[in-house]
Amino acid sequence: MENTLYTGALWHPYTQHKTALPPIKITRGEGAQLWDENGKEYIDAIASWWVNPFGHSNPYIANAIYKQLTTLEHVLFGGFTHDPALKLAERLMQILPNNQKKFFFSDNGSTAVEVALKASLQYFYNKGEKRTRVIAFEDAFHGDTFAAMAASGISFFTEAFKGSLIEVARIPVPVPGKEQESLEALQSLVATEDFAAFIFEPLVQGAAGMVMYSPEALTDLINVCKEHGVFTIADEVMTGFGKTGKNFACDYLTAQPDIMCLSKALTGGTIPMAITSFTDHIFNGFYSDDVNKALFHGHTFTANPTGCAAAHAALDLLLQETTMQSIARITESHTAFMHKMLKHPRVKTARVLGVIVALEIKRDATESYYGDFRNKLYRFFIDKGVILRPVGNIVYVLTPYIITEPQLNRIYEVIEQALEEVF
Numbered sequence: 001m002e003n004t005l006y007t008g009a010l011w012h013p014y015t016q017h018k019t020a021l022p023p024i025k026i027t028r029g030e031g032a033q034l035w036d037e038n039g040k041e042y043i044d045a046i047a048s049w050w051v052n053p054f055g056h057s058n059p060y061i062a063n064a065i066y067k068q069l070t071t072l073e074h075v076l077f078g079g080f081t082h083d084p085a086l087k088l089a090e091r092l093m094q095i096l097p098n099n100q101k102k103f104f105f106s107d108n109g110s111t112a113v114e115v116a117l118k119a120s121l122q123y124f125y126n127k128g129e130k131r132t133r134v135i136a137f138e139d140a141f142h143g144d145t146f147a148a149m150a151a152s153g154i155s156f157f158t159e160a161f162k163g164s165l166i167e168v169a170r171i172p173v174p175v176p177g178k179e180q181e182s183l184e185a186l187q188s189l190v191a192t193e194d195f196a197a198f199i200f201e202p203l204v205q206g207a208a209g210m211v212m213y214s215p216e217a218l219t220d221l222i223n224v225c226k227e228h229g230v231f232t233i234a235d236e237v238m239t240g241f242g243k244t245g246k247n248f249a250c251d252y253l254t255a256q257p258d259i260m261c262l263s264k265a266l267t268g269g270t271i272p273m274a275i276t277s278f279t280d281h282i283f284n285g286f287y288s289d290d291v292n293k294a295l296f297h298g299h300t301f302t303a304n305p306t307g308c309a310a311a312h313a314a315l316d317l318l319l320q321e322t323t324m325q326s327i328a329r330i331t332e333s334h335t336a337f338m339h340k341m342l343k344h345p346r347v348k349t350a351r352v353l354g355v356i357v358a359l360e361i362k363r364d365a366t367e368s369y370y371g372d373f374r375n376k377l378y379r380f381f382i383d384k385g386v387i388l389r390p391v392g393n394i395v396y397v398l399t400p401y402i403i404t405e406p407q408l409n410r411i412y413e414v415i416e417q418a419l420e421e422v423f
């Protein structure tokens with residue numbers, strides 16, 4: 001078929017413009033619903049790439065943004081500070097693991113990871129200690145900028161840049177049955193080389209297809225790193241702010257990471273912003289009379305007050321008692337759905353955590369990430385008015401917390417229908 005993709009002058013992300021379907025022009029959003037230019041309604045079953053817990057065009061967050069925009073919309077953060085940032089750091093300190101004490105702002109998940117990796121490497125440089133490599137999981141995803149890409153293990157995202165990436169050592173993900181293999185791989189790495197850091201997506205690898213592993217397995221890995229002076233970086237860009245059923249995935253652990261990366265739901269899915277949080281110990285590695293020991297990293301919109309105001313409003317909503325109740329209700333529905341689906345002859349495995357449920361569909365061959373089967377599923381869901389973006393043969397749901405029971409049931413129904421009709 002001839003290319004019918006009309007994108008105007010736009011170049012879309014992760015898109016082969018020659019073969020992709022035309023993008024859908026969305027004109028309005030409310031709650032978990034979106035409407036296109038023809039008035040067709042969609043359920044946003046993946047919270048618009050995992051960013052939107054409290055619904056589209058949320059009036060509470062919108063008002064907070066408006067108020068900030070008409071008070072102080074932005075001011076440079078070099079040499080200046082402001083209450084929206086100061087108070088946001090204080091509030092985050094109340095809910096993050098209690099060793100997280102210093103907050104560095106940037107614009108998105110990838111930059112949050114860049115900051116974490118650069119700070120880890122420079123910490124040891126400042127000390128004159130040779131630790132120049134990092135460890136990451138197989139099939140990790142940490143973003144699309146260079147260091148984040150280097151840490152990522154999904155090869156088709158990074159293949160073209162192989163020669164230009166910092167070298168990263170990889171260990172297997174400790175999915176059930178592989179805990180020992182993962183632990184031993186880490187132990188043998190740290191026994192032979194002094195690494196600067198170990199970066200991981202705690203408990204759920206989002207982009208890999210919502211691959212899940214246990215808090216006990218991760219705690220063991222973190223403890224090995226602590227014994228060897230390797231910084232641990234929890235990339236909570238996807239998992240943060242309630243998605244796993246607790247404020248942060250790290251809340252399930254009995255060990256604390258040294259660094260955390262936050263973005264996506266930080267502003268309730270409204271304004272791009274990210275934070276990398278650090279222990280005092282790491283901050284002190286930069287604190288010196290020598291100007292060269294400073295972290296020479298920054299972004300023009302660092303700690304944008306409007307973004308901070310959005311984050312404050314999103315935190316207000318997250319910390320309401322009813323929010324955790326909603327998340328628990330969604331987990332319960334997902335769990336019932338998972339048990340039903342596990343009996344389906346086409347379902348190979350299924351898993352649930354927080355607002356996430358993932359089904360692995362049985363296939364004869366390995367399905368590629370953006371392959372034909374995945375595209376057929378995607379089109380089926382879009383046609384039915386449910387926004388789901390399968391990964392290879394994995395169909396996952398990551399709902400906003402405000403989703404209603406009828407909307408949830410509609411999502412499940414459409415997935416079940418896909419199992420009958422899409423091959």
Ligand SMILES: *Cc1c(COP(=O)(O)O)cnc(C)c1O
Binds near residue numbers: 113142144263264
């Ligand atoms: C999405 C994501 C990133 C990258 O965030 P961007 O805002 O897209 O740059 C990094 N890490 C994880 C775990 C993510 O899910």
